[in-house]
Amino acid sequence: MAHGHARAAEPTEQVGAPPSRSRPRRALDAIDERMGIDALKYPVPEHANNLGWSLGGLTAFTFVVLLVTGIYLAQFYNPMPEAANQSVRDITTNVWLGNFTRGVHFWAAQAMYVFVILHMVRVFFHASYKRPREGNWLIGVAMFALVFLAIFTGTVLKWDQEGFEALGHNIELGELLGGLGFWFTPDMADKVPILVRLYVAHAVLIPGLILGLVVWHALLVKRHRISPHPALPATSVETKLEAQEPFTHHIRRVVAFGLVALGAFGVLALLFPPVVGPTPVEGIEVTKPLWIYWWMYTLENWFGLPAILWGSGILFGLLVLIPFVDRSPNRYWRDRKIALVLGALLLATMVILSLLMLGTTPESHM
Amino acid sequence: MTRFMKSVTLTMVSAVCGVLVASLPLSAASAHGDDESDESKVLVQQAIALIVNTPDDQMTIEERITDALEAPHTEGTDIAMVKQAMAAFDSGDMDRTRTLLQTSIGAGPYLGEGLPPEVGETTGEPGQPPYAVGEATGTTIVLDELDPGRDLDAGNTVLLTLSGLSIVVGLGLAWRYRPKDTVHQMRRTLRAGGSE
Numbered sequence: 047m048a049h050g051h052a053r054a055a056e057p058t059e060q061v062g063a064p065p066s067r068s069r070p071r072r073a074l075d076a077i078d079e080r081m082g083i084d085a086l087k088y089p090v091p092e093h094a095n096n097l098g099w100s101l102g103g104l105t106a107f108t109f110v111v112l113l114v115t116g117i118y119l120a121q122f123y124n125p126m127p128e129a130a131n132q133s134v135r136d137i138t139t140n141v142w143l144g145n146f147t148r149g150v151h152f153w154a155a156q157a158m159y160v161f162v163i164l165h166m167v168r169v170f171f172h173a174s175y176k177r178p179r180e181g182n183w184l185i186g187v188a189m190f191a192l193v194f195l196a197i198f199t200g201t202v203l204k205w206d207q208e209g210f211e212a213l214g215h216n217i218e219l220g221e222l223l224g225g226l227g228f229w230f231t232p233d234m235a236d237k238v239p240i241l242v243r244l245y246v247a248h249a250v251l252i253p254g255l256i257l258g259l260v261v262w263h264a265l266l267v268k269r270h271r272i273s274p275h276p277a278l279p280a281t282s283v284e285t286k287l288e289a290q291e292p293f294t295h296h297i298r299r300v301v302a303f304g305l306v307a308l309g310a311f312g313v314l315a316l317l318f319p320p321v322v323g324p325t326p327v328e329g330i331e332v333t334k335p336l337w338i339y340w341w342m343y344t345l346e347n348w349f350g351l352p353a354i355l356w357g358s359g360i361l362f363g364l365l366v367l368i369p370f371v372d373r374s375p376n377r378y379w380r381d382r383k384i385a386l387v388l389g390a391l392l393l394a395t396m397v398i399l400s401l402l403m404l405g406t407t408p409e410s411h412m
Numbered sequence: 413m414t415r416f417m418k419s420v421t422l423t424m425v426s427a428v429c430g431v432l433v434a435s436l437p438l439s440a441a442s443a444h445g446d447d448e449s450d451e452s453k454v455l456v457q458q459a460i461a462l463i464v465n466t467p468d469d470q471m472t473i474e475e476r477i478t479d480a481l482e483a484p485h486t487e488g489t490d491i492a493m494v495k496q497a498m499a500a501f502d503s504g505d506m507d508r509t510r511t512l513l514q515t516s517i518g519a520g521p522y523l524g525e526g527l528p529p530e531v532g533e534t535t536g537e538p539g540q541p542p543y544a545v546g547e548a549t550g551t552t553i554v555l556d557e558l559d560p561g562r563d564l565d566a567g568n569t570v571l572l573t574l575s576g577l578s579i580v581v582g583l584g585l586a587w588r589y590r591p592k593d594t595v596h597q598m599r600r601t602l603r604a605g606g607s608e
Contacts, residue, residue: 092592092593093591093595093598095589095590095591096594096595097586126550127544127548127549127550127551128543128544128550128552129550130550131555135555135558138558139558139560145560146568146571205549206557207461207465210549213547214547217547232545232546233546236545236546237545238545238546239545239546239547239548239550240546240547275595277595278595278599279602282598282602287598287601287602288593288598289593291591295589298585298589299586299589299590302582302583302584302585302586302588302589303582303586304582305578305581306578306579306582306583306586307582308575308582309575309576309577309578309579309582310575310579311575312571312572312574312575312578313572313575313576313579316562316564316568316571316572316575317562318562319559319560319561319562320560321557321558321560322557324461324464324465324555324556324557325549325551325553325554326549326551327457327458327461327549327551327554328457328458328547328548328549329448329449329454329458330458330461330462330465332462332465332466333465
């Protein structure tokens with residue numbers, strides 16, 4: 047019967063208009079037909095393929111790099127406090143490609159943080175968060191917070207003095223928050239090492255949440271379409287001024303940028319591999335955190351531990367408020383000077399606070 | 413006042429309120445303070461960690477060893493050995509100081525052969541630390557920092573070459589798949605069309 051069907055289809059292919067397709071093309075089409083990959087070919091404006099508009103995709107690419115390297119590292123990491131630091135040393139010295147994989151994971155995590163910020167700056171500069179994309183901006187802010195948490199938990203996992211001091215801050219802040227911070231304190235499950243719970247958060251909860259939000263984010267981008275470039279008239283696509291490309295071409299260019307990033311992570315991992323600090327001891331504060339937390343560190347040195355809480359509260363509060371405060375339809379930067387000045391001030395404050403950290407020495411706050 | 417200025421004002425007010433509300437726990441935190449341990453064992457371990465992390469801060473190291481000698485709770489610590497460590501410290505022999513301090517608290521790694529001990533219980537064997545739970549560090553010996561360094565052996569040279577290749581291929585593909593028109597060109601086309 048199957049042969050009969052095949053024969054019946056042959057004349058259509060020969061007589062019909064479409065030219066004969068190569069075998070790999072036919073195989074790809076067969077997969078497309080069954081897996082629905084064609085759905086990714088929806089049209090997007092040409093400007094979406096610029097580097098600035100590909101930063102979201104580049105962030106997603108980096109997230110995939112982190113998932114792959116993280117899965118490999120998880121095979122050799124032991125989250126019990128007695129063994130955690132030693133298992134990271136084993137990964138660094140005894141596991142095949144362990145040092146390289148850890149280095150790529152370390153640099154990719156920081157790159158993801160930078161890409162998220164650059165993506166948000168791009169969205170802010172072009173006012174892409176305006177109606178009807180306010181919800182998608184909020185999803186982006188939530189993902190930014192999760193990336194922050196992912197890097198924090200990753201810092202603790204290596205279970206050295208720096209990681210342990212970071213955990214100490216986390217616990218103190220959790221206690222300051224009272225009931226809201228219950229999960230962050232060891233009291234919640236006092237028969238389990240808090241390191242194990244943070245490991246579960248780092249390896250399952252946070253990436254799972256990010257993955258879910260990434261899907262939601264991408265579906266909303268498809269539903270609302272890529273935001274128009276504010277320097278072009280909104281009708282530029284309809285008037286054929288701007289060409290349309292399938293979304294798969296956007297993915298293609300994102301992968302190209304991603305290969306550049308991946309190579310850079312590899313070079314950094316080999317030339318600047320991350321160290322493993324001394325095994326942790328309670329009751330001293332002698333290390334400085336990773337650079338992404340430097341602005342919080344300066345605030346803590348000036349105003350004490352709660353400053354970390356209200357500092358990050360203000361940052362994320364402002365990010366959440368942006369689309370509800372800046373509701374004018376203007377998207378072009380010349381028409382949004384006040385918004386841009388305020389945004390630049392926020393960014394400059396974080397940079398200055400971070401740079402101030404360079405001149406400070408660790409002080410005990412716990 | 414324009415709608416936008418109203419919005420900016422609202423943001424500012426919200427930010428100030430946020431600061432005020434978030435500042436409330438400040439007094440609670442100030443009371444938290446820097447609780448120093450009264451157990452010799454803990455203080456000895458802190459002294460070792462200070463030697464490893466901040467070896468130049470001699471004053472703090474000396475203070476911590478002195479605190480360990482004067483602490484009211486000396487269980488699990490060989491105070492005579494801590495005194496020897498202090499003498500070694502005074503003579504400037506940091507390696508011997510560290511070794512004596514580690515030995516004074518019977519430091520030895522938990523090797524964990526066989527079944528793990530009950531959670532929250534000791535193994536019952538002399539010299540074995542409790543099974544770490546909560547925020548306990550589980551540290552018995554303070555290890556030095558491990559810096560893998562730049563070891564460009566044959567394997568790493570291959571990885572470096574592959575990474576470089578990835579950058580070159582990525583740049584090539586990004587150039588090949590670049591958009592046909594830049595935004596700048598489209599704007600120029602638009603202006604030219606408008607002037608005709």
